[in-house]
Amino acid sequence: MKTRVLVFTLLMMLLLAPLTHLVYAEETGGEGTEGTVEGTGEETGEDTGSGNIDPLILEQIKQDTEARYQELYNLIFGQSSPPEDEGTEGEGTEGEEDPELAGYDGPEIPEGTDPALRNQFMHAWMAMQQAQSMEGESPQAAAQQYLRAMKQLRNAWRKYQKDNPEVVEELLEETEGGEETSEEGDEVPTEEEITEIQQELINRFQERFQEQLTNMFSNYNEVQGDLSPGDAVKAQNALYHAEQKLLRIQERIRAGEYDEALDELDETTEGLDEEFEELEDPASAQMFRTMNQYEARIAKMVEKMERKATRGEDTSEDEDLVNQFRGNVNSAKNEHKENKGKGDGQGSDNGNGKPEDKGKPDKPDKDKGNK
Amino acid sequence: MRKILLFVGLLTLFLLPAMAVSAQNEVTPLSLDLTVYSDGNVKIVYYVESDPTKVRADVDLFGSVYSTVVVRDEEGNPLASTQRPSGITVDSLGATELTVTYYTASLTTKEGLLWILNVTTPVSSTITLPVGAAIFDLSHVPVDLGTVGGLQYVKMPAGDLSIYYIVGLPNVQQEAQTAIQDAKTYIEDKEATGIVLEGARDQLEAAQSLYQQQIYVDAKEAAVDAKQLAISTVSAADSASTKISLAADAVQRAQSEGRTSGLSEAEAELQSARQLYQVGSYPEAEMTAIGAAQLATAAKAPDNIMLYVGVVILVAAAAGGYVYLKRVRPSLGQTTPQAPAAPFTPVEVDFAMIFEKHEDLRLEDKEVLRYLAENNGEAFASEIRDRFDLPRSTAWRLIRRLIREDIVEETKIGNQSLIRVMKKYHKA
Numbered sequence: 194m195k196t197r198v199l200v201f202t203l204l205m206m207l208l209l210a211p212l213t214h215l216v217y218a219e220e221t222g223g224e225g226t227e228g229t230v231e232g233t234g235e236e237t238g239e240d241t242g243s244g245n246i247d248p249l250i251l252e253q254i255k256q257d258t259e260a261r262y263q264e265l266y267n268l269i270f271g272q273s274s275p276p277e278d279e280g281t282e283g284e285g286t287e288g289e290e291d292p293e294l295a296g297y298d299g300p301e302i303p304e305g306t307d308p309a310l311r312n313q314f315m316h317a318w319m320a321m322q323q324a325q326s327m328e329g330e331s332p333q334a335a336a337q338q339y340l341r342a343m344k345q346l347r348n349a350w351r352k353y354q355k356d357n358p359e360v361v362e363e364l365l366e367e368t369e370g371g372e373e374t375s376e377e378g379d380e381v382p383t384e385e386e387i388t389e390i391q392q393e394l395i396n397r398f399q400e401r402f403q404e405q406l407t408n409m410f411s412n413y414n415e416v417q418g419d420l421s422p423g424d425a426v427k428a429q430n431a432l433y434h435a436e437q438k439l440l441r442i443q444e445r446i447r448a449g450e451y452d453e454a455l456d457e458l459d460e461t462t463e464g465l466d467e468e469f470e471e472l473e474d475p476a477s478a479q480m481f482r483t484m485n486q487y488e489a490r491i492a493k494m495v496e497k498m499e500r501k502a503t504r505g506e507d508t509s510e511d512e513d514l515v516n517q518f519r520g521n522v523n524s525a526k527n528e529h530k531e532n533k534g535k536g537d538g539q540g541s542d543n544g545n546g547k548p549e550d551k552g553k554p555d556k557p558d559k560d561k562g563n564k
Numbered sequence: 565m566r567k568i569l570l571f572v573g574l575l576t577l578f579l580l581p582a583m584a585v586s587a588q589n590e591v592t593p594l595s596l597d598l599t600v601y602s603d604g605n606v607k608i609v610y611y612v613e614s615d616p617t618k619v620r621a622d623v624d625l626f627g628s629v630y631s632t633v634v635v636r637d638e639e640g641n642p643l644a645s646t647q648r649p650s651g652i653t654v655d656s657l658g659a660t661e662l663t664v665t666y667y668t669a670s671l672t673t674k675e676g677l678l679w680i681l682n683v684t685t686p687v688s689s690t691i692t693l694p695v696g697a698a699i700f701d702l703s704h705v706p707v708d709l710g711t712v713g714g715l716q717y718v719k720m721p722a723g724d725l726s727i728y729y730i731v732g733l734p735n736v737q738q739e740a741q742t743a744i745q746d747a748k749t750y751i752e753d754k755e756a757t758g759i760v761l762e763g764a765r766d767q768l769e770a771a772q773s774l775y776q777q778q779i780y781v782d783a784k785e786a787a788v789d790a791k792q793l794a795i796s797t798v799s800a801a802d803s804a805s806t807k808i809s810l811a812a813d814a815v816q817r818a819q820s821e822g823r824t825s826g827l828s829e830a831e832a833e834l835q836s837a838r839q840l841y842q843v844g845s846y847p848e849a850e851m852t853a854i855g856a857a858q859l860a861t862a863a864k865a866p867d868n869i870m871l872y873v874g875v876v877i878l879v880a881a882a883a884g885g886y887v888y889l890k891r892v893r894p895s896l897g898q899t900t901p902q903a904p905a906a907p908f909t910p911v912e913v914d915f916a917m918i919f920e921k922h923e924d925l926r927l928e929d930k931e932v933l934r935y936l937a938e939n940n941g942e943a944f945a946s947e948i949r950d951r952f953d954l955p956r957s958t959a960w961r962l963i964r965r966l967i968r969e970d971i972v973e974e975t976k977i978g979n980q981s982l983i984r985v986m987k988k989y990h991k992a
Contacts, residue, residue: 246705253709257699264698267736271780336705347678347701347728354676361676367732381634382642390641394657398619401658405617455655459619466617489617493658 246332251339255324258339261346262317269310269353270303294319310352317345392451398458399442401492406436408488409481416480416526419533424472428481431468435461480529487518487525494518591621591662596689598626600681600697602731604672610664614656621659624651626683627668634665681727685720692717694731701728740780743787744771751794759801760844764794800846807853808837814860823863830859889978911941912991922969928952929966933985936972942984945974 299318302311324338354361382390409432417425438461445454469485472478494515498508591612599607606627614621623635623645633652635643637659645652654662673680678700681691688707693699693716699709703726708719718727747768751761771786811834818827833856840849918933919925925933935951936943943951949959963983966972971989975982 247708250706250708254705257709261698261700263737264733264735267778267780268734271736271740271778271782333705340702340705343699343701350678350700350730351675354678358676364677364732364734367734381632387642387644391644391655391657394637394641394643394655398657455619455657458657462617462619485617486615489658490660493616493660 246336248332251328251332251336254336254339255328258321258324258342258346261343262314262321265346265350265353266300266314269349270306307352307356310349313345313349313352317342317349320345391455395451395454395458396446397496399439399446399454401489401496402435402458402462403439404492404495405485405488406432406439408491409485410436412484412488412522412526416529419530420472420477421474424474424477427468427472428477431465431481434468435465438464476529476532480525483525484522487522491515491518491522591615591623593685593687594661596626596685596687597692598671598681598683598689599692600672600679600694602694602696603669604674604679605667605669606671606681607667608665612662612664614654614659614662616658616660619655619657621654621656621662622648622651623654623662623664624686625664625666625668626685627670629670630666630668632665632667636663636665637661677730677733679729679731681729682725684724685722687722688719689722689725690717690719691727693727693729697729697731698733699727699729701726703727736780736784737778740771740775740784740787743784743791744768744775747771747787747791747794750791754794754798759798761794761797762844764790764797767793797844797846800850801841801844804837804841804846804850804853807850807857808834808841811837811853811857811860814857818860818863822865825864825866826859827863830856830863833859885978911937911985913937913941913985914989914991918971918989922971925969926965928962932962932966933971936983936985941990942982945981945983948983 294312294315297315297319299315299322302314320338320342324335324342327335327338413428413432417429420428438457442454442457442461445451445457465485466482469478469481472481494511498511498515501508501511591614594611594613596611597609599609601607608626610623610625612621612623625633630647630652633645633647635645635652635654637643637656638661643654643656643659643662645654652664654664656662671681671683673682679697683689690708692712695715697716699716699718702718702720703724704721706718706720708717710717720727747764751764751768755761755765767786767790771783771790774780774783774786811830815827815830815834818824818830833852837849837852837856840846840852913933913936915933915937919930932948932952935948939947945959945963948954948963949956952959954962963972963974963981966983967974970986972983972985975984
């Protein structure tokens with residue numbers, strides 16, 4: 194029995210493993226990034242937890258549904274002779290009497306209308322009526338009912354366009370020449386521009402990485418005493434290997450071998466992470482990963498501040514952010530030390546290899562694509 | 565069983581680190597904007613957070629085929645990227661945020677007029693629909709929806725989403741209303757200029773009636789027909805008006821050229837054309853005006869025999885006048901008519917009596933009386949003027965004075981005035 198449970202557990206781990214990055218994504222979203230997304234309007238969000246919906250959204254859905262009903266009704270029944278049964282199959286609603294429609298008291302569907310079409314219109318009307326009656330008590334359910342009505346109307350349209358290809362043909366001709374895709378306004382960089390900027394970015398990255406490693410050595414010296422002898426050696430080796438590789442990378446850059454430099458930078462940063470992963474104590478591994486993350490951000494912020502200072506711009510906000518990041522590095526070290534003191538050995542590993550949310554600097558104020 | 569356990573355990577040990585490593589290069593979605601065009605293409609702007617410790621980042625994209633892929637970091641620097649099966653690998657070089665912009669046509673499908681957008685998103689997304697798009701169904705209750713810049717947008721929660729929409733679904737009620745208003749305005753404008761549009765107005769009323777009955781498609785057609793009829797009627801009216809003007813010109817020309825023979829018929833036709841125009845029978849008015857113009861053009865001057873008759877009448881009248889004058893004045897034929905003499909009886913004027921009764925007579929009066937006495941007591945006024953070289957008004961006043969004194973009398977002969985001394989001053 195125990196074996197079966199173990200097998201099941203392992204299988205579950207295998208199945209759930211791919212989802213770990215999603216957890217990681219959720220927990221780290223938006224930290225420390227700068228707002229570039231323009232807001233487009235007031236956020237009128239849906240509280241899915243409580244099943245409520247913004248009344249403005251409900252009103253908009255209602256208006257859209259009613260407009261579609263009216264437009265379609267007018268288009269299909271706005272003629273002296275209603276569309277007759279063409280013998281095509283209706284979607285979901287056939288010609289026979291539907292007991293649900295017994296209480297129908299909506300707009301008159303002309304005599305001789307295709308039964309499927311008739312039923313779809315009647316169902317749509319009744320769904321709209323039900324939605325209306327729910328608006329006060331349960332806006333979310335009302336919205337769902339309006340969407341149900343829309344679905345009926347969509348099916349009615351499908352049937353209508355199937356039975357009246359000439360009308361669709363005519364309308365297609367009328368709608369031709371609409372707003373075609375236009376790539377105007379999109380600044381598409383040339384290969385040369387990308388290459389040129391890439392070389393500059395490689396240079397900047399290696400400079401930051403060097404600064405990051407220097408700071409990590411310093412951090413290592415501070416926490417060395419809190420590590421097990423094995424982990425202390427592994428951590429030192431990880432930083433040492435990265436430093437050695439960076440020296441080779443710098444030589445390649447000087448030789449103009451940017452593609453190779455890029456590949457080796459990738460290997461080096463990945464290798465550093467992997468070597469931290471190999472520490473015996475997960476809490477220590479987590480501490481190094483966290484410090485590495487913050488040191489990378491600090492190096493980036495410092496670089497940004499230098500550029501801003503050159504332009505004569507205010508850097509006080511950036512300085513605050515850097516100080517916060519530095520505080521977070523110290524927090525990671527202290528937490529690790531305290532946990533070591535308690536001897537729990539679990540540390541502050543949040544299991545995702547990323548800095549904890551706790552103590553994170555505030556995100557810059559931005560509106561992420563709201564409309 | 566243990567073998568299975570061993571196998572699964574080993575598999576787990578092998579795969580978990582690999583998954584962890586692959587996850588490390590993943591990015592964190594921040595927001596997603598999709599702009600759908602009427603041709604089904606979708607422009608995607610995808611904002612993600614990337615790891616600043618990494619040199620490369622894997623970004624999963626939406627759709628199966630991408631074009632014009634542009635990636636920029638948070639500073640706007642363009643970044644190099646390479647395609648991989650489900651997206652791209654970006655040389656992020658420590659970027660903290662990436663903006664991926666690209667186009668794909670693989671997210672939309674079309675059934676007749678109905679478009680369907682299907683996409684699975686890891687974050688809530690804002691979908692902007694093409695101009696004139698009408699939403700026909702949504703897979704979920706949206707987080708937000710509305711219109712910006714005339715374009716409808718929908719903000720949907722993360723997950724599998726579908727949006728059904730139609731571009732250019734006709735709003736027949738509005739179209740009918742517009743068509744009716746258009747026809748009404750046109751008809752009223754033209755009627756204000758005096759054109760009779762009875763047929764078009766009837767058709768317009770029919771359209772309005774259909775609209776009231778909510779038969780919008782037919783109402784629109786009727787309104788379009790009404791305007792069309794009005795346009796053709798206005799055209800016919802313009803044409804008739806032109807033809808009437810031409811006919812009037814032809815009649816006037818015939819009159820001025822003296823081509824009066826047959827002109828009365830042309831004038832009658834022209835009048836008839838004008839009446840038909842007034843009641844709105846424009847094609848008939850045009851035809852009648854054309855007939856009038858033809859009649860006026862065909863009108864001729866009167867025949868020569870009539871002219872001869874006229875000349876004979878004039879000659880006869882002249883001869884009659886001559887005989888008459890000859891009878892009244894023997895001196896007919898001279899340049900100045902002479903006072904009639906026949907039957908000739910010598911007249912001797914009694915000056916003594918005249919001068920006695922009219923002591924205040926002027927010298928010129930006495931001279932004129934002597935002249936009359938020399939001419940058997942009478943003379944034409946023109947002879948008096950010529951004899952004394954008097955202006956017409958002076959002679960007239962002189963003669964008036966003598967008539968007033970009751971010394972002479974005046975007799976009209978044709979256009980001439982014969983002035984004669986009163987018989988009471990004749991010597992016996």
